Amino acid sequence: MPNQSPSLDQVFHALADPTRRGMVERLVRGPASVSELSGAAPRPISLPAVLQHLQVLEASGLVRSEKAGRVRTCRIEPDALRAAEAWLTGQRTAWETRLDRLGDYLAGQGTDGQNTDDIRRGS
């Protein structure tokens, strides 16, 4: 089984939290400071909490941040988003390919649509 990469573990873990997904949704629209991320959260969230979530996002490779003077600016890293999307697209495609082949096979057997649906569900 491919895609056992530890980074997919970290990317999916990072995305399993609504606050962190909210931070990603903000950062795909452009860089933001930590306090801007705090303000963009769906519920009020403290700066230390934002920094903790930021740490998880940075460990996963989804976000990077740089400090200039007193301001830490966060940016999205699109490669990690793309890797997770590619894994999901691969699974969906494999599933659809299998359904298509089943459909072709059943069409070749001359079964009608109703039976094909029944067999698809039960297969």
Added chain:
Amino acid sequence: MPNQSPSLDQVFHALADPTRRGMVERLVRGPASVSELSGAAPRPISLPAVLQHLQVLEASGLVRSEKAGRVRTCRIEPDALRAAEAWLTGQRTAWETRLDRLGDYLAGQGTDGQNTDDIRRGS
């Protein structure tokens, strides 16, 4: 911020484990019994461990299972895969749209390619 759905939390949490991703990769190729899933794991894994991972996958909506006699058969539920893929595609698209707009803006300013690249990186 949209997409705060609890089910995305559970889907991404379920996918943050390589054994569970391996079970999904097996199930997109067709239904499987619990012992088949145990055999398909990248490392030997006990039936109780498979059942625990199965519970997480079922809670997320990625997989459903049915018992017939002594055999429990597991199937993929593609809607949960699609929901996670759609969220990721939305983020990637938003990011790319922003880059395109920046590129258009900079082209309109008459900057050359080198400067555009520099500004994109720094923006």
